[in-house]
Amino acid sequence: MNKSRLIGVASAAALAIGLIGAAAAPAVAAPAAATGPEAGYLVLAPQGKSVAKAAARVAAAGGTVVASYDQIGVLVVRSTNTAFTTAVAGAGVQSVASTEGLGTTLVDDEESVALDASAVEAAGDPTGEQYWGLQWDMTQIDVDKAHEITTGDPSVVVGVLDSGIDATHPDLATQVAKDQSASCIGGVADTSEAAWSPTTSDHGTHVAGTIAAAINGVGIAGVAPGVKVASVKVVDDAGFIYPEAAICGYLWAADHDMPVTNNSYFIDPWEFNCVNDPRQRPVWQAVQRALAYSTAQGTLTVASAGNSNVDLQHKFIDSSSPNDGSYPVEDRTITGACRDLPAEAPGVVTVSAVGPNEQKSYYSSYGLGVVDVTAPGGDTRFRTGGVSSTPSDGVLSTVYPGGGWGYKQGTSMAGPHVAGVAALAVSAHPGMKPGALASLLERTSESLPCPDGVFEPRPGWPAVCTGGERNGFYGAGNINALNVVQ
16 A cells, blocks of 8 residues: 655766866866756755755756745755756755655545435434434544534634545535645645646545535535635645645645644555655655644644554564555565654554444554544444445545545545544634644543454454553544533
8 A cells, every 4th residue: 555666866966077287277068967857856954944055956956946845944846857866965955855756645445435315315313414324423423412512613624635625515515715725736835726626536525524514404414514624635636645745735734724634645655654764764854844843833633544454563564565556566674663654753643443333444554652543434344244345334425526425434534533523622622732632632532442362354354452441453542522522
């Protein structure tokens, strides 16, 4: 479930050499720098320093700055110089990395299964929504009871860093903060609606519906239907997320007053970014700076744990990365130096997934000290022991195109439940800072015990839970909407 390789270009930069002898000698012209296809780079100035020197070195090395994130000392650069990484090195540049081939796909979720609306009877319920009776995920975390206190404050905007949100969907048409939406594809913010709308994926639209689908007598209800969502598009048409897009997204959300963001992806060609790998270290450094800045600005980052059913706490072999087809898959030993980004970055609330039975979804990754809370993500296999799928045990939400509704499952579906609950918490307790908000989410979660022995609800997907009241499968427990608003 991961991606491709960070490649450093190792050839030396050409330098002009002036020859000075007893008699004046003509200067020897420098050979022209070798050129190739235009490539993308992250160039980092030293921590806390201006990007001015780095920008000057970029220009001298034949690069063009397309975005300057002075707040964190990071430049997004394009260049045709095949020796750019060597040529740009020097005073004012801490590190540089090519981002070509660094795209990573969204967390692998089961494809949408469309709701057969003709087979569903309208359910008379507190929300008045057509399909509330199918939203087992909402009743599991007491959303209906929380709505008796608040449905959320419309001044609260949740940033959905994803594949775009369909603002024409009947359940989302009143819910999207268009003035705070932007595409970050390429690392540069584009605020046009065409740029931040979905084109090839309904993933972001599904996530947005879980967070904030309107109570309007149509379709479903979101966790926090009174708040707004902003589309911060970081997934390109091929389904990939590049580091510069994610960094742009974090800073856009932080600088546009979003108290919560939802993130369901990996930032790297591999599922795990190893800081002791020189190919990957600059990406980790840039992402860490962006997340630290975001937290300082008052934004809580909610991230999905992943769907690889791996114990993120322990050493293991990753044999599935990269998987974008550009480079061969490698067997890599994953140690404490390797992190699943952004899920294992400091200050991030990391979410695992449970199904309708409140047990770990067979696919959900886990780890004591890594997972903070759990939330409904769906498990379409638990009823049949893994033999066949029951779509209605996934999470029902908004889909695109066509303005319909459909089921998905994944930790991508669990994360937005937590983001929605966080939005309710901020609505009920205005001014809450990210650290206090994260603590509230954990303290008010409903603890879930570890299952005994090896947990294997689907054959071939074994897992072992460690810990006590707080444990590797569920962290502090299942998120609870009612508890955070009281």
